[in-house]
Amino acid sequence: MWPTLFLTGYVLCFAIPPTVVLAILGARRPGGIADQIIRLVGIAGLTIPVFWLGIMMSRFFGVSLGWFPVSGYGTGFAGHLHHLFLPALSTAIWLVPVLTQSLRAALIEKTAADFVTAARAQGATERQIFWQTMLPNAVLPTLNLLGVMVAFMIGGAIIVETVYA
Numbered sequence: 001m002w003p004t005l006f007l008t009g010y011v012l013c014f015a016i017p018p019t020v021v022l023a024i025l026g027a028r029r030p031g032g033i034a035d036q037i038i039r040l041v042g043i044a045g046l047t048i049p050v051f052w053l054g055i056m057m058s059r060f061f062g063v064s065l066g067w068f069p070v071s072g073y074g075t076g077f078a079g080h081l082h083h084l085f086l087p088a089l090s091t092a093i094w095l096v097p098v099l100t101q102s103l104r105a106a107l108i109e110k111t112a113a114d115f116v117t118a119a120r121a122q123g124a125t126e127r128q129i130f131w132q133t134m135l136p137n138a139v140l141p142t143l144n145l146l147g148v149m150v151a152f153m154i155g156g157a158i159i160v161e162t163v164y165a
Contacts, residue, residue, distance in 0.1 A: 003073050007084050007091075008153050012146075014092035015099060019142075022096070023103035024135075030108050038104075042097030054090040061086060095149060102145045106138035113137070 022042075026035040062070035068086050073079075110116060111134065119129045 003080075003084075004154060006080055007087055008150060010081070010084050010088035011091045011095060011153060012150070014088050015095040018096050019099040019103060022100045023107060023142075026100070026104040027107035027111075035104075038100065042100055045093050045097040048093070050090055050094045053093060054087060057086050057090050091153060095153070098149065099142055099146060103138060103142040106141050107134060110134045110138045 022038050026038040029035060058068075058070040061067045069083050070086070073083055113134075115137070116129055116133060119133050124133070
């Protein structure tokens with residue numbers, strides 16, 4: 001159980017920062033070039049099966065280049081990080097598009113919310129409105145989705161753990 005929980009936490013460390021950055025970039029100008037590229041790459045990330053990506057990454061980075069081990073859990077914290085890097089990365093590549101689309105949609109929806117209009121009327125700067133009003137409210141639906149995805153990852157980690165032994 002501990003390797004599965006460690007792997008899930010590692011995936012979250014890989015997935016959350018790019019999710020926030022990509023969602024903010026996409027929501028700043030909906031329909032713009034950056035938004036279109038983020039959505040296109042997101043769709044591509046969703047279409048790649050995690051087990052196939054895991055097999056390809058282990059063959060290339062593990063067997064061909066020898067950078068990462070292709071099986072095992074390692075010893076010690078650094079060993080765990082090194083051994084679980086490829087499984088965590090392959091799972092995060094699948095998780096980031098799901099969370100990014102959710103957060104992006106919530107940010108775009110909050111742009112026209114009444115509380116944002118009220119904050120503008122009170123004289124708040126756009127930076128304050130975004131970081132103190134919009135983002136905290138937009139994160140809530142994505143956190144709900146993240147909870148479901150964590151439960152799915154714990155159950156689905158068996159597939160990734162099987163690929164990486």
